[in-house]
Amino acid sequence: MEIIGWIVAIVMFVVAFIGLIYPIIPSVFFIVGGFLLYGWIVSFEDMGWIFWIIQVLFVILLFGADTLANVVGVKKFGGSKAGMWGSTIGLLIGPFIIPVAGILIGPFLGAVIAELLFSRTGLKQSLMTGVGSLVGFLTSIVTKGFVMLLMIGIFIIFIAI
Structure with a gap:
């Protein structure tokens, strides 16, 4: 049964890493x-309360890192709330419209379009906001992957010991 348990866990972990690229996968x-x-x-048996407390803290960190990376990326490049919302919407829609490249193009275009429509900034600033959203998204992927x-x-340490 242990082999089956490891296979199932590994499959779940692989799907989780696919979710880094396709954010529709939680x-x-x-x-x-x-x-x-x-x-x-x-x-x-090997996953006691200390294990679960550590994992819950990491789960909270993952949710926070995802949101924070997008906000910081857009804000650092001079974007507004509209740019943040546009980036988020583009991130969710992009992969469906343009299957592979949409994951990068979606947040960029979403931020640019939102800035142009709602913040009334110029094209140059809107493009900078788009770059910021892209930087935030890529930073989020690296951070979440590390966590x-x-x-x-x-998990492996607790199971192995």
Whole structure:
């Protein structure tokens, strides 16, 4: 049963990392789902309350990092709330309109269009906001990927010890 537990957990972890690129997939839920399914199939014995407290803190960090990276990226490049909303909407819609490149083009165009329409900034500033949204998104991917690796590493340590 342990082999099946590991296979299921690894599949869940892989889907979580795919979620870094396709934000419609809730990465953090797949990571936690991998822990829960492993525990259900094999045993929760090695995953005590300290393990779960650590993981809950990482989950909170993941949600915060995602939002914060977008806000900081747009703000650092002079964007407004409209740019942040446009970036978020573009991030969700982009991959569906342009399957692979939409993940990068969507937030950029969303921020630029929102800035042009609602903030009445010039084209140059709107483009800078688009760049900021892209920087924020890429920073978010790296940060979340690192935190997810930490979560999985802690899981392995608790299971192995």
